[in-house]
Amino acid sequence: MGVLFLLSTVAGVLSVAFLEPMLNAPDYLTNFSANENQVIIGALLELICAGAFLGIAVMIFPILKKHNERIALGYVVARICEAVPFVVGVISLLSLLTLSQEFVKVGAPYDPYFLPLGTLLLAVHDWTNLIGSMIVFSLTALILNYSLYRSKLFPQSISVWGLIGVPLMLAAGVLDMFGLDPFSTIGIFLAFPLALNEMVLAIWLIVKGFNSSALAEIIS
DSSP: OHHHHHHHHHHHHHHHHHHHHHHTOTTHHHHHHHTHHHHHHHHHHHHHHHHHHHHHHHHHHHHHHHHOHHHHHHHHHHHHHHHHHHHHHHHHHHHHHHHHHHHHHHTOTTOTTHHHHHHHHHHHHHHHHHIIIIIIHHHHHHHHHHHHHHHTSSOHHHHHHHHHHHHHHHHHHHHHHTTOOTTSHHHHHHHHHHHHHHHHHHHHHHHTOSOHHHHHHHHO
């Protein structure tokens, strides 16, 4: 689980590094075609994120189920809801790549067909990533940290930290919907506590794992 948490974060950061320069370029229709491999790598990284989300849910489900089956099932459903927007975003991204290739092939920079469709695909990618990585992520973090707090599988201070970070991350996502730049000072300030909490959670899982006494009590 700890490795999957780290994998999802690293893949997410790398996908942004690969894709943002092209997504924000004014001539993105030309850039996508010229950087096909970079686009495909970015798309694969986003799929890795989605796969890691599902892997985390599958691995922890048997443990959370022993504590509270409804919450465990809710966490799995929430993680699926988090992964689906990433998959939709990847489909829009690869569709935009195909559109870009056709755009370059036709050589019609002012064709009214390409630009509106390109704008639509960009919007789909942006909105699905926002919903998945901030809005639904806040819900999954809420369920997980609440479960960990109740089950005492982790130090409760880490779970409380995560629960405090949830409304901040949710606020960042909502403000982003209204036009806030996620990389602005306010956006980073709101998202940082929960993002850091997840990394601490991942490292704790790798180094120490679950609280053995609490785990034994749940399983027994």
